[in-house]
Amino acid sequence: MQDNTVKDDAGVADKLSGPAHLVDDLGVEVQDKIIRLIAKVKDDPGVAEKLSGPAHLVDDLGLDSLQLINLILLVEDEFDVQVDFASFQMEHLSSLERFTTYVSGLPKA
Numbered sequence: 001m002q003d004n005t006v007k008d009d010a011g012v013a014d015k016l017s018g019p020a021h022l023v024d025d026l027g028v029e030v031q032d033k034i035i036r037l038i039a040k041v042k043d044d045p046g047v048a049e050k051l052s053g054p055a056h057l058v059d060d061l062g063l064d065s066l067q068l069i070n071l072i073l074l075v076e077d078e079f080d081v082q083v084d085f086a087s088f089q090m091e092h093l094s095s096l097e098r099f100t101t102y103v104s105g106l107p108k109a
Contacts, residue, residue, distance in 0.1 A: 030079070031100040037074045041067045053097040058090075068093070081106035 031053070038061065039048040047061065057063050063071065072083050083106065092102040 030104050031096065033078055034075065034096065034100055034103065037071060037078060038063075041071045041074065051096060053095060053100075055096050057093040057096065057099060063093075075103055076109070079103060079106070080109050082109040 035048050035051050038051065038057070039045050041063070042061065051061070055061060057071075058068070075081070076083055081103065092099055
């Protein structure tokens with residue numbers, strides 16, 4: 001059995017539940033779609049193969065502000081959701097997992 005324990009920068013161990021970590025099987029599908037959208041925004045199909053759940057969308061991928069806006073617009077179209085910018089926080093971009101969880105929790109438009 002594979003041990004999926006991950007330690008964050010503070011050394012706190014977090015037990016993860018598989019490749020999608022913070023999301024369930026439905027979320028894995030969401031995460032895969034988000035990865036494809038990120039590759040489209042970056043205009044780099046190779047990004048999809050290198051991207052993993054803990055990746056920071058700004059720091060690790062280098063998404064700039066225009067790319068972030070394009071990503072959010074694509075996410076809204078792909079999942080038929082509306083991002084509430086009043087409640088959206090940069091923390092949602094701290095990892096692919098967190099962004100996937102955020103998107104999965106958005107109500108349908």
